[in-house]
Amino acid sequence: MLSTGHDDVISSLPDAVLCHILSFLETKEVVATSVLSKRWTRLWDSVPLLNFFAELSDREAYFRFNEFVYSVLLAHKTSIKRCTFDILYDNYHLAHLGFPNVIKWINAVVQCGVERLYIYIESYDNIFKLPISILSCKTLVVLDISTLTAKGFSSVRLPSLKILRLNETNFLNVQDLVLLLAGCPILEELLALHLEFDSDDSLTYQELESLSLNKLRIANLAGTICHFPLKALHNVELLDIEINKVYRSFDDISTFHNLTNLRLYSNNCNMNLLVKVLKHCPNLQNVELKQGSAIGMVEDVMENWVDPTFVPQCLSLQLKTCIMRHFLGQESEIQFTRYILKNARVLQTMKIHCGEDLEIEKELSLCPRASSTCELIIIQ
């Protein structure tokens, strides 16, 4: 069994390096290496990263996976820096059986001082609730969750959280979302995609004003239709957001001083509102407008364009690119495009994506342009 003369090179690498290599593997494979030799046996439970992937459609696979996860968590000796649960319960019954176990696993990992936690759990009916223990985890720096329900929590304390990614998360109402964000004082990046709310309760004026996320630099709220407290986003540099009828009056929102890149999803292309938005973004360099929100609906809108009496500062000094997607060729859209071309002094690119049968190229290329280097690109 043993050949004492040869020392295979890989096993002579230092522990820390071997653990680093193992950290790129699924936990299942890491455990498998423990049989390679005595040297490897004592390594696998020191790898500070755990990745659990499974697609469970029958009972046997389900029980084996459960056993595996429990045994790994029990054997683990060092603190867990990063943990991923990526589980598909392809069977309604198994999902209900599995749910309490998942809660226990997550609680265990939270107690081990986890810093980066990724939870993607899919099942037919969205029964998986976010374990409350996560919301008071002092060590958490990154939290990335998909298709979970976040309900029944009342206090959130995430003093180290810098990155929060929520995908298709279900909340009771916007107040709960605000409560969650209020517990993340040093948040730098927020992804809140396709969030759903049980009720339409709007925030009070107090609630709208109170949330402040001073360190937030990146916010992506595509697909989330609600009256989000915009004041909380006042320091962001990159923003993706749905503009809907809720933000009717833009006069009282704060100015986005650091915003350089803005992507707007709009369901009813109120182009006059758009100009108002630009007024609040003095340093905007790149703007993109997608008609029909991220959810994909486009409402028919009759609207009269009114030539604005002011020129937003970003148009005069900063705006370099303007991209318009799903351009329908409506009169207000054309007038808006003409307005931008006429006033954007440093514009380099105006790019318009529209249907093949739309004949706007001639009309738009004749519009006067404030910027001599501006290129008009129409993609059909």
Place this chain on the structure above:
Amino acid sequence: MSKTVKDAIETIPTDEINSISLSLVRSEILTKVIEYCKKHNSAQMSDVDLMDWDVEFANVHYTTLFDLVLSANYMNINCLLDLVCGKIADMIKGKTPGEIAKLFDIKDVSTYEEDN
């Protein structure tokens, strides 16, 4: 890019530096490491091209990979360390313990049953 070199430069007064001792790194490997650092510091290549270059760079015999891993670890170059560790991990992925042992010439494979 190398934290070890950076620390050395910062702690020794500049007039006294003639050379920084990297005694644990063989010259052929050091050449490759320098090649990596130069490529990643120049702003010439696009991200996609740089990724392709990295794949080519790491496409070497595993003994060279291990030398690179040790050097990157010793010189504290995190991105190179990740690249090479990732490549070694790729070589391990999807293989049974028996196949891994054969690939890396591990001679002390235990004979008890795998448990998972």
